[in-house]
Amino acid sequence: MVSIPSIVLPTIFLLLLQSTNSHQNLILSNSDPDPTVANCTHRWIHIRRLPSRFNLDLLSNCSQYPLFDNFCPYLPNNGLGQKTHNRSHSWFRTDSLMLEFIFHRRMLEYPCLTPNPDLADAVYLPYFAGIDALRYLYGPNVNASADHGLDLFDFLKDDNPRIWARHAGHDHFLVMARPAWDFSQPLGHDPPTWGTSFLELPEFFNVTALTLEARAWPWQEQAIPYPTSFHPPSLAFLESWIRRARRSRRSALMLFAGGGGFSATPNIRRSIRTECENYNATQTLDGYAKLCEVVDCSNGVCEHDPVRYMRPMLQASFCLQPPGDTPTRRSTFDSFLAGCVPVFFEDMSAKSQYKWHLPEEMYGKFSVFIPKEEVVFKGLRILDVLMGIPRARVKMMREKVLELMPRVIYRRHESSLGLKTKKDAFDIAVEGTLQRIKSRHKEVAVE
Structure with a gap:
């Protein structure tokens, strides 16, 4: 042993x-x-x-x-x-x-x-x-x-x-x-x-x-x-982090943190990478310095290093959550920490999964849904969908994400009584x- x-x-x-x-x-x-x-x-x-x-x-x-x-x-x-x-x-x-x-x-x-x-x-x-x-x-x-x-x-x-x-x-x-x-x-x-x-x-x-x-x-x-990776021990630490996420400047429209997407077979991750690679890197639109950013997390390099993906997430308005080997992703809950509005491509990624923690009727208030078939096989651009959402609406969705954040984290053991409320x-x-x-x-x- x-x-x-x-x-x-x-x-x-x-x-x-x-x-x-x-x-x-x-x-x-x-x-x-x-x-x-x-x-x-x-x-x-x-x-x-x-x-x-x-x-x-x-x-x-x-x-x-x-x-x-x-x-x-x-x-x-x-x-x-x-x-x-x-x-x-x-x-x-x-x-x-x-x-x-x-x-x-x-x-x-x-x-x-x-x-x-x-x-x-x-x-x-x-x-x-x-x-x-x-x-x-x-x-x-x-x-x-x-x-x-x-x-x-x-x-x-x-x-x-x-x-x-x-x-x-x-x-x-x-x-x-x-x-x-x-x-x-x-x-x-x-x-x-x-x-x-x-x-x-x-x-x-x-x-x-x-x-x-x-x-x-x-x-x-x-x-x-x-x-x-976030396990606050007290209400003060939780509220301090929420304030940081709320005031973070969102310089990128959308971000994908993950691996895959390199195969020749059509799939949603490949479509995301292709779309991000093809947009004009010097183009700015509606105040965004970047329209799309990719954090390559291939081979599990991000799994135990939250700094690698959390900083970019704090700077993005939308975080893409495509299915991989299975529909769900840990990254979905990382996006809540960052106040980054999750974008789902199939219901089994979250809506049909976490009904206790994220009530089904609330998804339209804190997330965006884009059917993966529309992107992979019909040429729908994710950028076009997200750019069509008014800034005021995006801000409201971000506030709802931050409001729900405590429901999807595991606070630290022996935490303060205030946090237990x-x-x-x-x-x-x-x-x-x-x-x-x-x-x-x-x-x-x-x-």
Whole structure:
């Protein structure tokens, strides 16, 4: 077993071991009552006790997947990663895979935890499914991907089976820090295709799975925002950043930060790159010094370096969010940080995904939608669409983006009480999960 850095290991042990103790120990930093919580009626959550092989041991093996990456550098600060610079309070080199760790750390501060599962409205499984999937996707169990999750199910039904059996798993939920497609290999598929079969196992059909990207049809999946690199510890730091984004001078009309678009096959990323390369670089229009800018993030060079893309985003009015290997992008949430109006090219990129965090009826107020088929096959110019939006309208959309920003970020653990008055991505995900479980109980009762 490969050890993770010594500076990280004690903290991880402390947090995960405390999750097996009493309700009082679970509340790490909230020894005083949280004034933002009116009561815990219908909000009680029990954290299921799991053996370390389902969480701690997975973190301890952080460098054993050479084909994937050594994710040890992203474990410090309870999964937020290393600070972007020593004096930073809010900015970290966060990896999306760490959402399971980040979410678990925040669950330990949740104000309505109970050690008694009989009193719980929901049961949280602190299982790091996306990290455990690495051994099936890149590691020694690549040919046994249909087994992913069976060990967990065996434990749940054998260890205090009453907890699972009372609602047949309907009240259980977990976080999976990868797109649902990575857990959707059909059972019995020969030869095996990409992914594991966790979400195809009938044993977990009743469990709510919070994923980075959900498929359109399964009941059990719900997409929650990708973690960005911004994790403010207090309301003052959040408001300071919002002021900076609001006053930033927008010298570029539109920006694309990403990779791809170089293949000969027609696709939206290729169309974006072609359009940006073909416009007159010396041309200025309506006060913009640049009409289009591209930040090349090929080969993951931007993933853990927010400075590389955040500065250009702060200077752009619109941030293009074309689909890639899958419809969703972490960059969508980075654009919220910058006050850069997102431009979507298909509904599955956000509108059909993050309904808890970004209400569907509000998309016309904070984003632009351009069907990718119109651009790729019918010659519609993105620049023409965006230039046709009045400046006053763009300003209103930017304000709505900044207003929604707190809903899509994950604030830092042990943050100030003032910041807790603003619901963040974690708060909204937990509320949505509780409501979904409550609704499902009603449906099952009448079946």
